[in-house]
Amino acid sequence: MAPFTKLCVALSILSLLACCTNAQLVNNFYATTCPSLETTVRNTMTSAIKNESRIGASILRLFFHDCFVNGCDGSILLDDTATFTGEKNAAPNRNSARGFEVIDAIKTSVEASCNATVSCADILALAARDGVFLLGGPSWIVPLGRRDARTASQTAANNQIPSPFSDLSTLTSMFSAKGLTANDLTVLSGAHTIGQGECRLFRTRIYNETNIDPNFATLRKTTCPLSGGDTNLAPLDTLTPTTFDNNYYKDLVAKKGLFHSDQVLFNNGSQDSLVTSYSTNSATFLNDFAAAMIKLSRISPLTGTNGEIRKNCRLVN
Ligand code: HEM
Numbered sequence: 001m002a003p004f005t006k007l008c009v010a011l012s013i014l015s016l017l018a019c020c021t022n023a024q025l026v027n028n029f030y031a032t033t034c035p036s037l038e039t040t041v042r043n044t045m046t047s048a049i050k051n052e053s054r055i056g057a058s059i060l061r062l063f064f065h066d067c068f069v070n071g072c073d074g075s076i077l078l079d080d081t082a083t084f085t086g087e088k089n090a091a092p093n094r095n096s097a098r099g100f101e102v103i104d105a106i107k108t109s110v111e112a113s114c115n116a117t118v119s120c121a122d123i124l125a126l127a128a129r130d131g132v133f134l135l136g137g138p139s140w141i142v143p144l145g146r147r148d149a150r151t152a153s154q155t156a157a158n159n160q161i162p163s164p165f166s167d168l169s170t171l172t173s174m175f176s177a178k179g180l181t182a183n184d185l186t187v188l189s190g191a192h193t194i195g196q197g198e199c200r201l202f203r204t205r206i207y208n209e210t211n212i213d214p215n216f217a218t219l220r221k222t223t224c225p226l227s228g229g230d231t232n233l234a235p236l237d238t239l240t241p242t243t244f245d246n247n248y249y250k251d252l253v254a255k256k257g258l259f260h261s262d263q264v265l266f267n268n269g270s271q272d273s274l275v276t277s278y279s280t281n282s283a284t285f286l287n288d289f290a291a292a293m294i295k296l297s298r299i300s301p302l303t304g305t306n307g308e309i310r311k312n313c314r315l316v317n
Contacts, residue, residue, distance in 0.1 A: 023304040025143035025297075029122075034114035038126060044106045045130040053242040056131030057195030058099035063128035064191070064296065065093060066121070068178060069157045071300025073149035074121035076157075077103060077313040084316075090157030095231070096198070100314070103127060107313050120313035121146035125297050132293075135194055137244030140290040142297060147307030150316050164201045164259035168269050171261060178299050180292075186271045187288045188296060189262065190278065192236040193248040197258055199224035199232040205260050211267050216256040234258060246286070249279035 030037045048055045066076040069087055076093065077100065078086040087093060088100075103124060110118050122144045133139040162174045168182075175185040203224055206217045216238065223232045235241030236258050237248045248262075252275050257263035266275040278285040308317050 023145060025145045025301055025303065027141050027143055029144035030114070030118060033117050034110070036113050037110060037118055040109045040113065041106055041123060041126040042130050044102065044109060045127055045134060048102045048105070049131065049134050053135065054195060055099055055102055056135045056244075057191075058097075059102060059124070059131045060128045060191055061195065062097055062099050062103070063124050064188070065097060065157070065161055066124055067296050067299045068161050068174075070149065070153060071302070072121050072125060072146055072297055073300070073302050073307060074119060074124060074146070074310065074313060075149040075152040077120050077124070077310075078149075078152045078316065079314040081315075084152075085154050086152035087154055087157040090154045090161070092161040092163070093157060103313055111311070116309055116311060118309065119146050119148045119307075120310050121148050121301070123313070129293065132191075132194075132244050132289075135242060135244040137193075138286040138290040140294055143294065145303055146301040147303060148310040148313075149302060149307055162261060164197070164261045165204070166261050166264075168264040168267070168271065171264065180295065182270060183274060183288075184292045184295060186265050186274045187278070187285065187292045189265060190246070190248050190285055190289055192258070192262060193240070193246070194242060194244055195236050196233040196241070197236055198230065199234070200230040202234065202258050202260075205258070205263070209260065209263070211255055211263055212257075213255040216254075220258075236262070246278050246282040249275050249285065253279045 045056070062076060063072070066072055066074060069075055076087045076097065078084070080086050080089060088097065103120065106123050106127060107120060110123060125142045125146065129140060129142050160174065160177070162171050171185055172182045175182070202220065205212065206220045206224060207226060220234055223229065223234065238251050238256050239247040251257060252262060252266040255263065257266070265271045311317055
């Protein structure tokens with residue numbers, strides 16, 4: 001073989017190796033190995049949301065909490081065992097993260113048609129997208145090919161998922177640590193257009209803060225007393241809590257953000273103008289949200305030969 005041909009062969013082998021240990025996510029990853037995947041996810045999500053509309057919100061939040069802790073690797077789905085401590089009981093998730101049974105149901109259906117092929121991390125990414133879409137939000141193409149973690153980190157979940165008591169600078173730096181900008185923070189926080197939050201997490205806001213509409217504070221106090229009622233729920237979006245729209249931003253402009261971390265996005269700071277623009281331009285918000293979800297979904301995936309395809313999303317194989 002001529003030296004040049006030899007070089008070309010060597011380079012192709014090298015690039016092949018690089019491809020398969022450090023592969024990229026791709027849109028058509030399961031096109032031949034599991035063509036029914038997206039329909040299966042969509043059907044299960046449709047019946048889950050028919051049963052309880054909040055579940056779409058809960059699964060969207062699960063995906064965010066998965067991606068913020070060592071990447072979108074399905075780590076949040078692992079159960080604690082006698083010898084394994086996972087992320088489910090980290091402070092931001094304990095008695096709060098929900099929707100695991102729906103992911104189990106999707107996984108069972110997917111396994112029935114495509115045995116040991118599709119990762120739990122990819123199922124969660126698709127289910128989150130479908131929840132948004134089925135509640136009236138945008139759709140997007142989910143890049144696929146994630147593999148599942150064999151480990152989880154409760155410490156990382158405690159330290160890397162933002163708190164509802166955080167200020168804008170903390171939120172911005174926590175998002176920046178994941179490769180996301182302050183604008184990504186603002187548009188992804190628009191996920192709070194759906195779902196519910198507990199009294200214990202917004203009590204100080206409604207009793208102590210000044211950047212709040214007084215009628216809104218009074219209304220929330222009726223079901224969130226100064227003491228007790230910690231787990232009583234309130235909608236994150238006062239106007240349309242089960243529809244994915246831009247009303248969250250209208251709330252912020254009206255000083256009706258439920259959490260401190262919501263209202264800091266509109267509190268005479270750097271994000272005010274973007275919040276105002278989303279509050280009046282629904283199409284821009286929905287479009288930017290879809291793009292930011294794709295960005296979120298690309299955080300540090302395990303690909304190629306890293307990780308595994310879990311058989312049961314709750315357990316390492
Ligand atoms: C920016 C920082 C964020 C903070 C501090 C935050 C905090 C919270 C808190 C405290 C709750 C209520 C939990 C409970 O009461 O049990 C919540 C709910 C929720 N969060 Fe966030 N979140 C943030 C960003 C996001 C992002 C980026 C997404 C998704 C893209 C998201 C999606 C949701 C959804 C959909 C719910 C409602 C869940 C349900 O009803 O079960 N959040 N968030």
